[in-house]
Amino acid sequence: MLRHRAVYLGGIVLLTVLYVLTAQAASALAAVNTSISPIWLPSGLAVAAVVLYGYRMAPAVLLGALVFNASTGIPLWVAALIAAGNALEALVAAGLLNRAGFRRPVARLRDVLLLVGLAGLGGTAVSAGIGVTALWAGGIVPTAEMTSSWVLWWFGDAIGVITLTPVLLSAWAHRRRRPVPSRGRVAEAGLLCLALPLATWPVLGAGRLTLVVPVLLWAAIRFRLPGASLSSLFTSAVVIYAAARGVGPFVQESLSTTLLVTQSYTVVLIATSTLVAAIITEREQATAALHDQQERTRSIIATARDPFVGFDADGTVTDWNHAAETTFGWSAAEAVGRPLTGLIIPAEVYAERFSAPDSCGDRMEITARHRDGRPLPVEITVWCVESAGRRHLNAFARDITERKRFERDLATARDRALEASRLKSQFLATMSHEIRTPMNAVIGLAAVLLAGPLGHEQRRQLEGILSAGQALLAIINDILDLSKIEADQLVLEEGEVDLGGAVHDVVALLSATARDKGLILTGSCGPRVPAVLRGDPVRIRQILLNLVDNAVKFTPDGSVTVRADLAGTAPDGRPEIRIEVADTGIGIPAEARERLFDPFVQADASTTRRYGGTGLGLAISRRLARAMGGDLRVSGEPGKGSTFTCTLLLAPVKAAAREPVAAGGDASAVSAGRSRLLLVEDNELNQMAALEVLNLLGYQADLATNGAEAVEMAEKTRYQAILMDCQMPVMDGYTATTLLRRQEGASRHTPIIALTAGAFAEDRRRCLAVGMDDFIAKPFDYDQLALTIARWIDSPGERPSS
Structure with missing residues (x-):
């Protein structure tokens, strides 16, 4: 903490001393009053110090200005006001620069314009106004000379800021990296120092005002902003010093007018050389940045894993990286300068894919050619660069031989899988047909025999045959359906659905089984359900049959109730149908409810042993329901029965195309x-x-x-x-x-x-x-x-x- 304070106090003392010394030097040019100098270097020093080290340096500016002005013999209170104006000038100038985004050192044209406009012309107006007013109040400057004194003060401070501030900021920025100048550079600087007074002398003697301009431009071009600032400062000091003593082309009737005209000339010289230096510096930086970017790009391209090829509008190769050498077999020395069509791309492919103006920005797959003549599939990304009216194309290529091989293998595997699926479907269809044909005779003849007069034992045996045949048929149907669903080959039909009739048919079909078990089986369809719907009538009947058959199977006594009703309307306007099958059967434990809808799963092993079945019916029914935009869920408790709720999204039909005549089902x-x-x-x-x-x-x-x-x-x-x-x-x-x-x-x-x-x-x-x-x-x-x-x-x- 003490060290920082000591450093700060040391900086205050140093800046105060430097301010007093530069003020003494600038006062040598003062002609109207010792406090008004045509070139006020302390302003440039103060602005640079506050920009670099912040507002905490303002006390040093205040103290240095107070010491100097008090030493000139003016009243102390006047000296204090002038010192306050000098400090405020530095604070205002630095504040305006910071707000405008000024960057140090002054290397951009924008920064030069900000320094000239905000600090050189804006901030200095504050000091000039306060200083001249203080001198007038002290009786030092008469009222008639206030305006000319203000302009003289303003221009003097502005010249100091514009010339000295950029030099100090540049020196501070390069304080740690000062390359040793070459002998040629030192010699050139010496020549410039000789040329400046030689070019300035004709301005004073013969009035050749523009003779010094080439020398100032030389300084700006070769030594950038510091050279331009110091050269223009030297020229300005010499010309103003001579004019104040009545020498030179700017001498007028009054001294104040002479100094103002001279200041105007020097401001033009300073602005010209400074702006030229800034423009050249900015261009040099842009060129360096572009060069760095090009080098980085070349480095990236050279080390890229993918081949890079650059070529002009005529197809002549201009760039060829190491990856291109490895991939295509041609070295860069062999490829550059040769036509692309003679290396890797057939002429017809080039004419079709690269000669069109809209080929830029494309990603394409082509078959290139290796040096040994073998075809080489590649993916190419092309982009264009327009420069000096010429079109240049760049392309990154990627060897996709392995990808193409993988795609071929994948296509082969897909074809084999499709063929296997087709053969499986064909096999299932054939086996289904071959099994169903004799099963039809078995079940049909068993049903016929049961209709005739039989003994008790014969009837029992035939019922066993019929039951076994129907169970085998159910297994065949379920396996076929599940195979279709899992192979994603299930296609839903679009037909007219009479939901009420479907409920009636299923109840009628299973009513005999329910009666044999002593169950009450009832079915109903709500009045809000449309009379005719559009959907898959076979699959809807299959869902109903599975649910009701399960309910009858797993209900030892009590009842099974089937209800169909309108549950609501989907966002697309289709009615949502809800079908509930409720029973008073064995119920389902909560942990087994979701497993019920997995293939070949029932509530537990004892259920399978007691009631039989494959466990496919519910799995198929849920998948069918979801295929029709709905779902199938179950609720209930063990010992209290179950309720299966199926929702379906079906479209209403306003008028049926043809109504078959119903015969009641008996x-x-x-x-x-x-x-x-x-x-x-x-x-x-x-x-x-x-x-x-x-x-x-x-x-x-x-x-x-x-x-x-x-x-x-x-x-x-x-x-x-x-x-x-x-x-x-x-x-x-x-x-x-x-x-x-x-x-x-x-x-x-x-x-x-x-x-x-x-x-x-x-x-x-x-x-x-x-x-x-x-x-x-x-x-x-x-x-x-x-x-x-x-x-x-x-x-x-x-x-x-x-």
């Missing part, structure tokens, strides 16, 4: 012999099963063993419905349906129901596309077949015509 409503159907089936076991089931349902059925027979029989007899297999010899069901629709014309329409072992969505789409009205996958369910036929059969009173 096949017994159609009397035997009143409805005549055509069964088209090539498999003998399936023929037997289907004919027996149709007979049990009360329908009279004719048989065709292939599509050609079906077309021929339909021409002779008008059937109320046709059950059409799809894959048959001679003619398949798709071709037969197409021919039948052509025969019908616009006035007649016979319902054709696909009865096929193809259970995939694409099978259904293909059936509907050729003109079939509905779709039943084998092995068909007895109740499902009954409901589907009843939905499409005309009123029982009509008889088929032959």
Whole structure:
């Protein structure tokens, strides 16, 4: 602390002494009054000190000015006012410079203009005003001379600030790095010192005012701002000293006028040389910065890992870094100066990709050429530089051989995966068809036998066969659906959905099972639900069937309730449908609820052992719900039942294109012999099963063993419905349906129901596309077949015509 204080006090003393000494030197030029000098060097010293060391140096300025002015014999109070003006001048000048963003040393043109305008002309006006007023108040300057004295004082302080301040700031900035000047530099400085008085003498003797200007410009150009300031200061001092003594071209009738004219001349000289020095310095700095930037850029390019190539508008190589040598096989000495097309880029590629004006800024992939002739895939980024009216192109290239190899391997792997997925789908479709065909006979014949008179043991055994067949069918369906979903091959259909009818059908389908367990199964659809919605009717029915079947399975007693209602409206205007299936069954522990929706997972192992099942139904249902913009969640407690809530986003349909006639869902409503159907089936076991089931349902059925027979029989007899297999010899069901629709014309329409072992969505789409009205996958369910036929059969009173 004491050391800092000692340094500060030492600085105050030093600045005070320097101020007094420079004031003594400047007073030698004073002609009007010892306190008014045409060149006041202490102002330049004071401004430099406050700019460098802050406002704390103002006391030294005040003290130095007071000591000097008091020594001139003027009253002490006048000396004190003048000293206060000198200190305030330094504070105002430094404050204005700091606020304007002045930077030291004075190296920019902007800084020179700030120094001249704010400090040289602005701050000095304060000192001139206070000083002249104090001299007038002390009776030293008469009223008539106040204006001329103020201007003389102002110009004198301004010259001191403009000439001495930049020299001091530059010396302070370079105080620690002073390179030893060369002999040539010293000799040039000596010549300048000789030339200055030689060029100044003609100004005084012959009035050649401009002869000194080249010397001042020499000083500005070669020695920058310090040289320009000191040279112009020397010239100004000599000219003003001579004019004050009546020598030179500026002598006027009065001394004050002479000094003002002389000051004006010197200010022009000072401003010219100072501005030239600043402009040259700024340009030199900009050139140095540009050179540094170029060197940094060249260093970056030279050490870059990617090849860099520069070339002009004609395609001649101008730059070639080490990475380009390594990548393309040409050395820089070999490449520079040669056309790019003769090195790495084929002429046709260059003409197409690089000759166009809009090629700049592009990133492109091209096949370049190595020195040994092998193709080299590269990614090139091109940018252009316009200089002196010429276009120059630069490019960074990246060898993408490995990336291209990886892309090829990836494409091959993708193709293999797609082929494997296709083969898997084809295998699943084939296996599904091959399994469903005999399963249809097993389940169908078991159902037929159960409808006849049986003993207790025989009935129990047949029910076991039927139950096992249906369980196997459910597993097949679930595995196929899950495979489709996981392969992202599930495609939702867009059709009309009667949600109320779907709830009714599912409840009707499972009502017998519920009754056998003593359960009350009910279903309802709220009045706010649109009568017809747009969505995938098959998948919605599948979700309903999974949820209700699970509820019936896991409810030992009590009830199962199905409710469908409108939950709200989505932001896009689609109605949000909520379906709830609530039961009074075993319930689900909280920790097992989310696991329920994972494939092959049930609440616990005991559930699987007790109730069976694969654990796929809920996983599939949730994914289907989410595919339709909704979700599937569960709530409930163990022992208190569960509630599964499914939300779906479906679009309303204002008017249905065609409303099928509903038959209530009970096949017994159609009397035997009143409805005549055509069964088209090539498999003998399936023929037997289907004919027996149709007979049990009360329908009279004719048989065709292939599509050609079906077309021929339909021409002779008008059937109320046709059950059409799809894959048959001679003619398949798709071709037969197409021919039948052509025969019908616009006035007649016979319902054709696909009865096929193809259970995939694409099978259904293909059936509907050729003109079939509905779709039943084998092995068909007895109740499902009954409901589907009843939905499409005309009123029982009509008889088929032959």
